[in-house]
Amino acid sequence: MSNSEHESNIAPWLDLARVGVETRFWNIDPDSRELSLDALSSLMGPRTRLVSVTHVSNIFGTINPIREIADIVHQHDALLCVDGVAFAPHRAIDVRALDADFYVFSCYKTFGPHHALLYGKLPLLRDLPSQNHALVANDNIPYKFQPGNVNYELSYGMTGVMDYLRQLTTHDDGNSNVGSDTAVDDRAAVHKAFDMIAEHEEMLGTHLLDFLRDKPNTHIIGWDSADPARRVSIISFTVDGFGNSDIVRTVDEHGVGIRFGHFYSARLIEALGLIRDEGVVRVSMAHYNTVDEVMRLTETLDRLF
Numbered sequence: 001m002s003n004s005e006h007e008s009n010i011a012p013w014l015d016l017a018r019v020g021v022e023t024r025f026w027n028i029d030p031d032s033r034e035l036s037l038d039a040l041s042s043l044m045g046p047r048t049r050l051v052s053v054t055h056v057s058n059i060f061g062t063i064n065p066i067r068e069i070a071d072i073v074h075q076h077d078a079l080l081c082v083d084g085v086a087f088a089p090h091r092a093i094d095v096r097a098l099d100a101d102f103y104v105f106s107c108y109k110t111f112g113p114h115h116a117l118l119y120g121k122l123p124l125l126r127d128l129p130s131q132n133h134a135l136v137a138n139d140n141i142p143y144k145f146q147p148g149n150v151n152y153e154l155s156y157g158m159t160g161v162m163d164y165l166r167q168l169t170t171h172d173d174g175n176s177n178v179g180s181d182t183a184v185d186d187r188a189a190v191h192k193a194f195d196m197i198a199e200h201e202e203m204l205g206t207h208l209l210d211f212l213r214d215k216p217n218t219h220i221i222g223w224d225s226a227d228p229a230r231r232v233s234i235i236s237f238t239v240d241g242f243g244n245s246d247i248v249r250t251v252d253e254h255g256v257g258i259r260f261g262h263f264y265s266a267r268l269i270e271a272l273g274l275i276r277d278e279g280v281v282r283v284s285m286a287h288y289n290t291v292d293e294v295m296r297l298t299e300t301l302d303r304l305f
């Protein structure tokens with residue numbers, strides 16, 4: 001796993017030391033502050049079984065090259081598990097194109113209920129032991145992964161995510177051109193909705209990044225352009241001479257909610273040489289944010305530093 005993970009994609013792997021599993025960190029390059037594919041290749045060995053990495057760091061907002069990572073991992077006969085929590089609310093996921101063996105994300109951050117989603121390639125899921133009782137057959141997927149019965153309310157609530165995405169596609173002109181309700185149309189709706197989201201995020205990100213780039217005492221922590229192929233609209237920064245907590249408190253008073261801290265990616269904060277608990281100032285924007293809100297933020301920041 002990388003050192004730019006949320007701790008939830010680190011601690012469970014470290015726990016496996018109890019059963020003799022050795023874990024290694026894939027550290028960000030100290031100069032580029034990115035994950036180097038060469039560094040990954042040199043970490044892989046004959047005993048490497050699994051690589052687990054985030055699709056997007058919740059601090060940097062940068063999109064990691066998952067397909068290229070998957071190719072390296074598979075060349076070494078290992079498996080790839082991807083944490084998609086910070087990616088899924090921003091872009092369409094195509095697990096086949098990514099060639100991820102496992103892909104996980106939290107549904108409540110992707111316009112759904114407090115549920116989580118695990119994708120796995122079918123033969124791999126078949127090989128995993130059941131968490132249910134012995135009368136549940138091992139090929140009974142997903143039931144075997146449930147220690148008890150299905151949570152019907154949350155599972156059914158997930159269908160609302162599709163309704164929501166479909167509704168977004170009609171937002172511009174009141175007409176959806178993605179068809180009615182077959183699985184193929186659902187896929188088209190997902191792509192159309194996330195294309196619109198990416199375009200809107202780029203506009204929001206450009207406003208904020210242009211402002212931050214022009215401030216000489218400000219450091220953008222992550223990719224400094226809003227290119228939607230490279231980053232999502234999670235934008236972190238620090239300002240020389242200003243405490244992150246002070247910046248957030250001041251902005252709060254103007255009715256704009258931004259946050260500071262390590263966001264449970266404390267190992268990354270420390271690797272960046274930042275103070276663990278002060279971390280970064282993070283502006284987490286989504287498609288429902290407006291340019292007006294970003295301008296309210298930048299005007300407040302402009303008065304501050």
Ligand SMILES: Cc1ncc(COP(=O)(O)O)c(C=O)c1O
Nearest residue numbers: 006008054056058083085086106
């Ligand atoms: C990249 C990333 N991974 C994992 C998590 C953990 O998600 P949850 O709290 O839903 O388990 C988060 C939460 O912010 C995250 O940003």
